[in-house]
Every structure is written in C-alpha cells, then in structure tokens.
C-alpha cells in the first residue's frame with residue numbers, strides 16, 4: 039500500500055513528476071543534455087535566489103557536503119553543529135584529513151551569531167560549515183542574523199547545508215553571502231532522491247584553486263570549470279532521468295510561486311506545532327523551530343515504533359527520533375507538496391490511534 043510520507047526525506051513525489059522519469063535516454067554529451075542541464079540550473083538559480091553557477095551532482099547531498107569541505111578548506115574549518123547532520127560535516131573533515139574544530143550546542147539549541155563571531159575572531163579559520171535546518175532536532179539556525187557576522191569576515195568561505203530546507207523556506211543565497219549552498223532533490227523540492235545541488239561563489243572557486251588535493255568525483259572546482267567549458271555538461275554520466283523530473287517539478291514550483299510555497303510550509307508547521315503543544319511538547323527551543331520538520335517530545339511515553347506500525351495500516355508514515363533521541367522524541371516532516379489537509383489527515387489518525 040502507498041503510504042503518505044511524513045518523514046524528512048525521501049518525500050512523496052507526485053505522479054506526474056515521477057512519470058517524467060520514463061522518458062527515453064539521451065546521450066550525456068549531446069546538445070539536448072546541455073539544454074536540459076542549463077534549464078534545470080537556471081530554474082534552480084531562482085529557487086536559491088542566486089546568480090552564481092549551480093552545480094548538479096549525481097549523488098545525495100552528503101556527496102557535495104564532503105566535496106565542499108574538502109575542496110575549499112585551505113587552513114582550517116570551523117564546523118558549527120547542532121546535531122547529527124552538523125556532526126556529519128565534522129566526520130567528513132576528519133576522514134579527509136582536513137584540519138577542523140567542532141563547535142556544538144546542546145540538542146535542541148541553535149548556533150548564535152555570537153558563537154560564530156567568537157570563533158572567527160581567532161583568525162584560525164578560512165571556512166565554516168553550518169546546517170540551516172537540523173533534521174534530527176528540528177532546529178532552524180538563524181542564518182540571517184549569522185550572515186551579519188559573516189560580513190565581518192569576507193575571506194571566510196561559508197558552506198551551508200540546506201538539504202532539508204531549500205524549497206520550503208526562503209534562503210536568499212546571494213543576499214546572505216553563502217558561498218556554497220547545498221541541497222538534495224528528495225526533501226522540500228518534492229523530487230525523487232538521487233541528485234544533489236549546490237551553488238558555488240567566485241570566492242569558493244578561488245579558495246578551491248589553492249587546495250591541492252580535492253579528490254576526483256566531488257572536486258567542486260572540476261565540476262565548476264567543466265560546466266563553464268562544456269556548456270553545462272558534467273565530467274561523468276549524470277542521472278538523466280532525475281533531471282527530467284527536476285526540469286518538470288521546478289516549473290511546478292515556480293508556478294506555485296516561491297512565497298506561496300514557503301507560506302504553505304509554514305502553515306503546515308504551525309498546525310503541527312499547535313497540535314504537538316496541546317498533546318505532547320515541542321523538543322527544540324521554540325525560538326528556533328523548523329518550518330519543515332517538527333521534533334516532538336514524547337511526554338506521554340508512547341511507543342513510537344508501535345504508533346508507526348498502526349499508522350502504516352492506515353497509509354501513513356512518520357519518523358522516530360534520530361539516534362539518541364529515538365523514542366524520546368518523534369518527528370513529523372511537513373515538506374514537499376503536501377498541504378494543510380494532508381497534515382490534518384495524519385494528525386486525526388494519530389489522535390484516533392492513541393485515543394487523544
């Protein structure tokens with residue numbers, strides 16, 4: 039049975055979008071491939087609010103995150119972590135032999151501009167990584183406030199993970215001054231999994247030129263230069279089928295209108311939060327609640343796995359807590375193309391199952 043996925047990726051993909059993936063293949067060195075990749079990139083520039091080059095990668099978002107920290111750290115990276123996905127950046131640095139320090143907060147808390155300022159004032163770092171929307175704790179970091187601090191450090195490359203927010207929350211890449219902004223297809227953008235997307239600023243390009251060992255597949259400089267030289271083509275064979283779906287879904291996103299899309303995400307979030315506060319409690323600091331996934335404190339000590347089994351029989355799925363937060367919290371994602379009625383349907387079923 040098809041389940042409505044209220045999990046933080048992969049999300050449900052609408053049938054007309056999925057159908058795009060049945061189109062016949064084209065050669066990846068053809069003019070058609072160049073045109074497809076150019077169209078997709080130009081539409082993504084609108085979603086990212088950027089004039090910078092868009093890089094498409096046949097990988098999930100994790101690939102471009104690793105590529106970013108490896109390709110652009112010259113001296114030392116400051117990794118700001120508010121949970122599992124922030125910790126992932128640190129692991130990538132360590133595994134790639136890149137000097138890095140981790141700055142972490144208690145689960146449920148956010149990174150403050152002051153923390154960033156204090157770290158960068160030491161002069162030790164030339165790159166920072168930040169998770170915009172931490173999918174484990176349901177925290178959305180205050181990137182607009184942090185961008186004010188980043189303006190004091192024009193030489194520092196800013197890498198931002200917007201995997202679970204881009205397309206669901208406004209992230210104005212150029213206005214914020216983000217150098218490498220990364221997302222995946224399978225979350226708020228409402229597309230199938232299998233590709234990652236990044237914007238890359240000139241500052242990031244110049245930084246990468248100073249790094250000798252950037253690897254091969256996720257060498258961001260190589261991707262950037264190849265696109266410029268070969269008219270939007272890529273060094274290796276991309277997932278053409280997913281790009282058909284992207285091309286089509288991006289039109290739908292732009293037709294809906296970005297502001298309407300962000301409003302719809304907020305509306306779903308507000309509804310889930312109100313429900314959570316009435317029946318349970320919200321896990322993160324309420325000042326920094328995510329608009330795309332709500333992490334709920336399991337104050338009633340319900341059996342989350344059992345709840346999910348019952349929900350499955352009714353055609354729904356939610357997520358248990360992430361890692362250590364399993365059973366202590368659970369997560370309802372409200373990202374992609376669902377609307378308020380879908381969310382109400384889910385919550386009615388939870389109420390019914392739990393007798394709330």
Ligand SMILES: *Cc1c(COP(=O)(O)O)cnc(C)c1O
Pocket residue numbers: 046047098099100101123169171172173199200201202222
């Ligand atoms: C899902 C997620 C990732 C990992 O993305 P993949 O596309 O699965 O590699 C990274 N960061 C955040 C915040 C996420 O939610």
